[in-house]
Amino acid sequence: MICSFCSLLCDADDLNEIQCDRRTASLVQFETLRSIKAGLPQLEKQVDAELIIVAIESLRAANRILVTGRIASVATARAAVAFAAKYNATIDCAESGHVFKNVLAIQRSGLNSVSLAEARDHSDLFIVVGDDSMLAACPRMPAALSGGKPNLQTVLLLGDFSAAAAELWKSVGFDAWSVPCDVRTVPSALAQWSRSSDQSPSHRSSEMRPTKQLFERMAQAEYTTIVWSAENLRIEHADLWVERMLQWIAGRNETLRCAALPWSTLDGTFQQVCTWLTGFPGRVAFRDGIPQYDPHGHSYEQWIARTPIGMSRESIVVLIDETASSTPFLNLVSMQASGKCKIIELTGNSKCFPTAVAGVEVIADIFRADQTVLARVSPSHKLVPSIKSAAEWLEGLSQ
Amino acid sequence: MITRIHGAVCIDGIGKSEIRDLVLNGESICSLPKDSRADAEYRLDGHIVVSGGIDIHTHIGGGKVNIARLLLPEMVDHKRSNSERSGKESNWIAPLSSPVPATWETGRRYLEMGYTACFEPAVLPANARQSHAEMADTPWLDTGGYLLLGNDRLLLEWIRDGVPQQQINDYVGWMLRAHQCCAVKVVNAGGIDAFKFNQRHLSVDDQHSYFSITPRQILCTLSQAVESLGLAHPLHVHCSNLGLAGNIAATMATIDAVEGRRLHLTHAQFHCYAADGPHGYSSAAHRLADRVNSDASLSIDVGQVQFGQTVTLSGDTMHQYANRNLARPRKAIFQDLECQAGCGVLPFRYRQDQYVHGLLWTIGIELFLRVEDPLRVFLTTDHPNGAPFTSYPHLIRLLMNYDFRMSVFSRLHPDVQKSSPLPSLKREYSLEEIIKMTRLGPARALGLKNRGSLIDGSLADVVVYERSENPEQMFSRPRMVFRRGKLVYRDGVFLDDAMKSTVVANVQVDSQMDDLLNRIWRSRYGYSTEMIVVRSDELRSKNRTIEW
Structure with a gap:
């Protein structure tokens, strides 16, 4: 089967239990976004409709939105691009620097x-x-x-x-x-x-x-x-x-x-889907629903670097991770920057939606590491009963 | 929902073209008593009504298309595609933002021209799920795919080893079902695989350097399989020697190779060149057209070239690689893929003042004009290889208007003008013939009995054009498009989404193939066939279904 963590062929019985060096190594490189995640409150298991409504209000009020993170499946990539188009957001994956x-x-x-x-x-x-x-x-x-x-x-x-x-x-x-x-x-x-x-x-x-x-x-x-x-x-x-x-x-x-x-990195699937949906392999900013590509200017690092000092609610990062085995999540993070280093600080207004692991808890179509074969990966088991996929959360937030 | 259209001329190439009421009852066209009540009525004097267009060969989804998008971001110009033309040209179709646009734009532009079904002609066996995923994201269009076989090493081995034809039939049937395709396509039979062994040329009777079999054997074997499986569409063949001077010999040999079975030759324009004339490159369109005219088992689509920037993409890695130095801009992608597929992506600019490019333009037009039966010659540009599909209205005008054709011809390279027989071909297509070659003909060639005409029981995929003296303008923008009886487009406005379907061949599969192929796949490629099999439920969603 295809491992949903590394997109490689794998004959392990239980992917979720694997202490995969590749995944660990890539997490280490996830520094900037990890710093956002580190300050988040404990994941809530029950998320009600009210939180969705509040989140949508925040998104509508925001001036700048970045969609980023670890998107491993076709469904979530589709939903993320549609979400970015709807909110005129910038979209770029966490490992695009490597891609x-x-x-x-x-x-x-x-x-x-x-x-x-x-x-x-x-x-x-x-x-x-x-x-x-x-x-x-x-x-x-x-x-x-x-x-x-x-x-x-x-x-x-x-x-x-x-x-x-x-x-x-x-x-x-x-x-x-x-x-x-x-x-x-x-x-x-x-x-x-x-x-x-x-x-x-x-x-x-x-x-x-x-x-x-x-x-x-x-x-x-x-x-x-x-x-x-x-x-x-x-x-x-x-x-x-x-x-x-x-x-x-x-x-x-x-x-x-x-x-x-x-x-390829874990972002291979996102790169492919983004390409057929927008014409570009990522690093896209939507303006009036039209994708604009800038392989240098629309990276998530540049977006964060350009975050105006002192702004908080106006800038929102939608941070998706559907690959982590223990704490997959989709977060809406209000952010502000301070000083020349643009250190990101959480404002306390973050909203966290726990999500299922692509290919482990929900069916996922994932590109192999060479990006030529799109495999369907069936769930091995559900870690959390009735947990939604990142795609479902994004679709809910796009209503 | 019942919709009645009054006052328009109904044209479908079957019945008489005449003004009559057309009733859309639910998803189908049907007769109703004249005084029965309709939910919506449209009085459309001065208009024509036709069924939705069908593009039998257009590259709209799959790995190579996405690779082309990846390679050419600099060609994307959304301002160009979004700008409204002014004045009397405002009803003309806008150009694509790129030769290989994003999926949503592909669906939008096709519908804007009145097309409702498109067929991706090169679905790679290991990559079918991606093709279907892209086509699922292409709105408004029914789609289907042709499975690329004829270079798969397992098949070549079996042909070399002389396994029973029934085993090959079972294999082809299994592959079709596993990849949810509706037809079988061969690209440069054996040549893609031979290129992986560094063989740079392989004509119909040359031997593959490793397997010691010929393309002729492959074509014959696969055409037998297609016939035995009862597929509606004949073997869809991209011949050997793509683009080479003198390749008409290989094309004729390809026709002979299938021993009288039905055959569809695709982008035939690229395969009917002689090696005469001042530049050693000339037209052999008359030879191919004569052959098609005399043999009812043959059909072709043309793959017409239009001038301007595009990108060529093909599974024929051998010949795409041979053309690598012609790429403009100078970059290209070549891929060797498992199941012995491949792809080559080359950006290309066809120039009006260039001898060969001008010649290709005349050869395509010649084929259209010389093949007599519009039900066996189909309007394609092999999008995007010859030109983007948005050039169809312009192409229709070229076919319907001799003077307009000659005005373009007069701007070609002088040697083309001297050598081409085009001025002597005075045929002008009628509206009925255009409708046949873009609707009824492709529907029949694909076995789509409920499409391509306006007879009772047909799908209510119906297009309304305002009559115009200028067919380019007329076919650029329909007034209305109905999908499954629902008005989805009117006067430049997209009103609603519609149910889409994926056309799949209904073939019986030998279950013994499951185990056999699974073992072979694991041994050869390291994974189970389970990984690549596309299940029927993957093609179904709230707005998408399967059509067997």
Whole structure:
């Protein structure tokens, strides 16, 4: 089944009980929005219609509304976009900073990509770029890419991977090689490798020095798949790094076959739905119901940074999280900023609607981590009886 | 609710075009005694009434469309699409905000032209749920999808291994049901998969470098399956050698490959080129048209090119990749997907003064004019590949008015004007023929017995146009559109939502396929077929139903 937390294939019996490193890692990166959530009062289990009415009044009175958070399902993404359109809000997901590393590069240069299962079935060489945090966040990655063909698939780990990482890939049947290097240098190293007419690896000037045997394996590969996770690319201007990788892949396709498999974040589903509903992959501000796209100006960070000092009720953040196993919620947070740092403080007027976990407590359509397969994930059990989904709350607030 | 329309000329290509009362009783058209009472009556002298338009081939939902949206945010211009034109042009349809607009805009613009049903021609097996989700978000339109087969590695293996045809029939039936599609489409048979093995060319009798089978075998096998399953729509084929000079030979070989079975050739304009003339690129439209005219088992949609910016998107990764350097702006997306599908997305600008682009324009028009039976040639631009669908009214005017056609022709590249036979083709389509090719013909080709005409029992999806000397203006903006008997659009105002349906093939499925394919899927792709099977209840909601 598809895990609703990481959008990966998973054979765990009870997803809700999994202490998933990927989820933990992404929560750590949720800093700004987490700071909002941290100050919220205890979740109320019973929410009556009065609260909805009060919330709608607050929304109508607000000058600025931001819809953000962790939207994991198609239904909630649809409802969130409709809600944003109705209230002329800005909408941007919590992890869009990672999403847009890839999006900005693709919008500039295009893309040659491969789906996860196609790579699993067809690719004979995987080049995985990153570090151990990538595997910690995506522990199922090696298993998901392993085609069950021992010694027929090679994985080359480029970056700061430990010996344990290579062992993990070997354990699922890969012929695993690791070449330690600075991730930032990978695009130029690959380009240099491709340009070189002398195929002796000893002549490479790059930091990346594959052995002769590995060099031959790379040269003989019939279908190379390059894997990275934007979420775990800890480099500045990562979109430029991605663009250079995409250009290298495009060049290699002139004579061979090669494709990228950029691992999406949890926001992949929202990105897809927002694209077909608005024409844009997020970072959209609605004006008179018309979506306006600004990949830099309409990020949630920019929205928060622009919050006028001293305003409270006029600015509302609608914060959605339908992925957390213990405290999923949809919050309306009135906010104010103070000082140059624009520190967000809760005003005490927040309204909290507990929501069901997408794919665990309610049926959810969720895109796989490669954003090509939209899977229906059925609920395993309900944590809270009769709990509403985030989509249902949003629809109620849009009345 | 009973609605009676008086005074308008009813045109459907079946009965005589004449002024008569048309009664919409609930969701259907029906006869009522003349003096019976109606809930709403409209006196519409000087108007025509037709059934809702049906677009048999338009890319409106699914991964490749969304990828194109992702790639081209800079092409979105809501000001352009929202601006009202002034003066006498105010009734003309506004341009799309983008060649690949958001779903709501697609539905809105189609309804504004009087279209009520559209068919997505490339639903990828692993990605059908997304296609259906996007089409569900496309308002006012009934939809359906054609399932992309003919490159799926399992099928190629089975053909190579010579499994019984019945096994393949069962597989095709299972796939159709699992993905809730109404027809089978082949794109560059075997070529998408061959490209994954770095094969850059594959014509009808070339061998796939890995499977050692030919596209001819694939086409023959799949056409047998479609016939055996009793599908209403014949095999819907995007031929080999898309866009290549001289590809008419492959197109003719494709027709031969199905051994006399029914066949629909899609965006035929892109597949009927000879390699003659001053630039080694010329029209072979007469050859294809002659073949269609002489063989009642064939139908085509044209995929007409119009000049301007658009984006091409196709499952034919092999040929989209070959055209990568023609992308304007210079960026493109190519994807290799499981179930051996693919997609290539290339922004493209068709220029009036460019020889090949002008030639493509004339070839499409030639096909329209040379194919005699309007029930077997359908009006499409292969949206957005040849042009956005909003260019249909302009295209209709080109077909109905020789002088207007020649005025555009006179602006093409001089070598096109010298070599094209277009000036000698004086045919002008009649209104009845236009209605046939946009309504009755597609309905019959898809087996939609309750659509495409105004006979009793048909769905009350009805469009009212004000008669005009200028068909472009007339077909740009209907006065009224009824969906299931409900007035949903009037004089530029959208009044109400309406029930939508998804057209799905009613095929019997061999339950033994469940286990077999599940095992194969798990082994090959690492997941259960349960993950991709689209259940019927997913296509039903308070305003959406299934039509078998």
